[in-house]
């Protein structure tokens with residue numbers, strides 16, 4: 001049996017591992033990138049806390065111990081469901097089962113032209129570009145003696161009050177308070193303005209009221225203004241308009257929404273409001289029993305929960321489940337239905353505070369941050385030695401002694 005997995009993110013890697021070294025199964029995993037990315041820590045690359053290689057690992061090395069898995073860096077272009085083949089930018093590949101795990105991309109809700117002035121955070125390239133913009137803004141503020149220009153350079157607007165927006169806003173707050181105050185002599189940290197904009201009534205809407213309010217208080221202590229019920233109506237290279245208010249800044253970061261990729265357009269699948277493919281209980285596409293969809297690409301409704309959110313644990317559980325279901329079928333057993341086990345949610349605010357909600361358990365502050373840290377290290381599998389990463393990262397993160405504060409040019413050019 002040949003199982004093709006498209007996408008080496010959380011869902012794809014977990015599916016592959018569950019199929020690794022299994023008898024009578026040959027697996028091909030394709031990904032347009034050569035690395036698996038730990039997206040929950042992307043904001044730390046964007047905020048110069050970690051280097052890209054600390055949160056990304058070659059897919060090939062993660063799966064090298066499995067003799068039956070072949071990894072190809074290539075892009076899924078199309079699916080021919082009648083002939084059980086996928087078209088890639090390299091060659092056509094035939095499958096018996098296909099697992100789609102291509103994830104999602106940033107969406108600007110029809111204003112895609114905003115992207116160049118308000119980068120999203122989904123890839124290493126975007127994270128290093130955000131890092132370049134934020135660090136350059138500090139350098140620009142240092143160069144000028146004009147308070148108005150300093151104000152312009154030190155104004156940051158983050159759009160989207162979900163965990164990513166909160167993490168970015170908190171990290172910029174910490175950076176301006178500590179890094180700017182300590183390492184820069186001319187730029188005035190007091191002129192820094194950080195606005196977190198959310199169109200809905202609350203930031204962190206999935207969390208309980210108590211934790212949401214705690215997060216707002218912690219953000220405000222870091223100098224972040226939280227604007228809820230506020231909609232961005234325009235962005236250009238020198239300003240952002242929120243409702244009727246125009247704010248002068250070139251530092252706008254977008255954390256407002258994601259949309260699923262469209263790898264199966266020609267199947268004409270039913271999709272939800274996020275463009276995710278609506279799947280059956282066994283995660284297959286209705287009418288296509290041998291094509292499964294997992295992770296951010298799948299729209300799965302579960303009793304008592306509703307539509308599952310685009311989260312790493314959902315993707316991991318679906319990837320593993322899907323692989324095991326295929327193995328069941330190959331071994332003559334019936335397929336099972338997927339059921340998500342909710343392991344809770346968490347978000348950090350700055351360097352040493354977080355909120356954690358697991359069922360009725362609600363934690364905040366430093367202790368919650370320690371839990372956040374341990375869980376992230378635990379899942380950062382395959383990334384060097386966990387203990388080493390833990391020590392190194394905790395030290396540089398808490399002490400500000402190190403970090404990856406490098407401004408790299410957008411493109412290579414000779415001097």
Ligand SMILES: Cc1cc2nc3c(=O)[nH]c(=O)nc-3n(C[C@H](O)[C@H](O)[C@H](O)COP(=O)(O)OP(=O)(O)OC[C@H]3O[C@@H](n4cnc5c(N)ncnc54)[C@H](O)[C@@H]3O)c2cc1C
Nearest residue numbers: 007009010011032039040076102103295296310311312315
């Ligand atoms: C900044 C950020 C912070 C986050 N924080 C959290 C958090 O704290 N907790 C949490 O649970 N979740 C978090 N998430 C969400 C979580 O990362 C996603 O839910 C998870 O990555 C989804 O896994 P996936 O395998 O479906 O997709 P992905 O991990 O996105 O992987 C998709 C893979 O498919 C590849 N691909 C895409 N298109 C193609 C194609 N056409 N051909 C070949 N390959 C393709 C991509 O290169 C990628 O490797 C965060 C996401 C972001 C962006």
